[in-house]
Amino acid sequence: MRKKKRKGLDFDIESPLAIELRRVMIRINRELDLERKRCIMVTSSERGEGKSLFALHFSQVLAHHMQKRILLIDGDMRRPVQHTIFHTDRGPGLAELLRGEGDGLKPTGTLLSNLDFLPAGRAGENPSKLLQAIRVRTVFDRLKADYDIVILDSPPVVPVSDPLQFVDVVDGAIYMVLAGRTPRDVCERGVGILRSVGTNIIGVVANNLAEVLPYYFDHKYYGYGQRVRKEKGSD
């Protein structure tokens, strides 16, 4: 299969991971109709299950295949990682917007012209204080006005309660599960927590299945590790 590479994109669009992400996109589209403005939260039970990378690559796949304006938000104000991938500063970002200090603050562009990135910002010692419902709604309404699809990389749902503050502003949640690692009871607990607040869980994305199912996939995906160059002026 001929590999296509977009200019400035350090991601093999024909890799098995990308193919699988396209499938995810198609399935989500059936659930949520992505032709409309949508905000999708990506969460999981605990840290290290691959939410951030999934959110990143999924937003890249969306940006490739849909002629939409995509915004990736790093919603984990306690342990943000997306800014390291993009090699940008941690702030100003979402925290500043929630604090009301974000006048004139705009998300950062990426190598993909239709994909922007909003870092987590610096929330201080008590991020929970920023996550008041009205503030969250105000910020997200503004962001959703500027973008067609917002992908929110949220903190894990079991250790902290931050994801629950985003439930009302998102159209659905994707639940990441790290197969072969995360205990089942922890996953059940996380799902239970989301259901208890009426979250629309679109579905589960299982990660690391190549390890639990050897030879299930033809080859591993070596997608991440190189610097993502910011492409200025690209759409």
Next chain:
Amino acid sequence: MMMDMYEDDEQEQGGGFNPADLLRMFLRRKWLFLIPFVLCLGMAYVAIKTMQPIYFSAGQVRVIREATAARTLTEGMPRYRSSRDADRETMTLIRTIVTSPIFLEKVVNELDLTVMDMLPSLVESDQIQDPNHPVEGFVLDRMVSTLEKSIRVNNQEPQIFTIGVRHTSPELAFRLSREILDSFLEEEQAGRLQASTSTRDFLNEQRQIYIAQLESAQQRLTSFQRTMLSTTLVGNPVNEQNMSQAEGLFSELQRRVNELDTTEITRSREAAQAVLPAVGQLSVLVAREADVLTLVRDLTGLEYEQTVAALATRPGADSQNLLGTMRLSLDSHLGRRVAQEYPQLAAAEQATVATYLYNLAYRDVLGGVAARFGGEVDAYRNFMTRQPEQAATLSRLQSEVESAQSMLHNIEQDITRENLSLAASMSEIGYRIEVRRDPRMPMGPIEPDKKKLAMMGFVLALAIGVGLVLVAEMLDRSFKSVQQIESVLKLKVIGALPVVEDGPFENLRRRRILMWVLVVVGVLALAAVGLLWVYPRFQ
């Protein structure tokens, strides 16, 4: 149960054992299996290469228990419920003997072992500077302790026991096992005999005392007889106490002579004359021959001893047997002479003539005994009449001699009885030991058993590897398949990603791998210690 909620859904639905899942499990954790497996095999290889060869030499004994005597002596009930109980007791007995410190010290001294023989590590580690350090004190204790650990006592078949020694030197193993077996047999025998021979030994001691007492009494009597009495009374068996008995014996002798003369000889002469008219000449001729005279003289002496023994109320068993033999000798000699002189006579006729000649000769024997004994009776009677005080003393001394002789005779009988009883009691104790096979020089080392070690290493490696995989799998409560996720979370799986390597993942992954490495190393270390501790006990 808590664990039930983690059971695989397929199992809950009665899916049962799935070999594919098992294979998948091992493939997923292949390094957790392979690394310990290879390390264990490597350890076994190193152990095989570096272990010092050990040689073993053993002797085999059979302990035979007598059926009748496998009973308690007082109760008469069976001592053992089964032969295995008896063997177990014997095993304890053997082991107790051959591992006792005193026994082993004796073995060490008998073989003249040196420090280098048994404790080379002490010299190599400079705890002892001189290889010729005297074997005493703590060195001896250490050698005894080392030797005790080297001894093996086994009971592989009923009644068959093996006593062996392990050592790094084949020659020493052989010498030690040889010495231990020999010493054990000596010790065991001595222990059994000790109680039984004590009575006999006591009696032997008493016998020596009685012999001394008899000699003393005889010496006093002889001395008295020489100094105070006439020589005619020296050796006279007649005394005051037995005078009447002596007179009775003399009368009996006379009666026998007369009876022989009047009845036996007359009858036999008539019969002989009927066969051989010239039997009178033959009798005179034969009576003067030297052989006949010697036989008659010997018979006279034996008859006299019998008479004296009867006087002392002591049965003269030895002289009785000899007397019978001598009589037969005289009879056969006379028979041969008749046959020589008159070969034309029939055998029955020759026997008739020989009987007559025998009666004549025996009359001379009895006559000689009567004369001698009668002379002694007369001599004592005369002495008693002339010197009554000395007669009393003589009588007393003779009584003492007789008493000492009687006591000596009794104790000799007791000793004889005790010897018989001792021989019988050896079987009454219940067992005897016979050597079935002597220790031999070992031809090759018994350790390390390369095949056995390799097999053990392989099995251990396999067990550890499989064990770690199974433990990891048991502790793993994560999802293994899309179906599991959907059934447990009741959510649709909309994406199944292979694996994504990144920083956070890698950190977790590295921490996880490090944890398992530490677990594996810890388990292998325990296994190594366990192998080195357990393996020698399998020997």
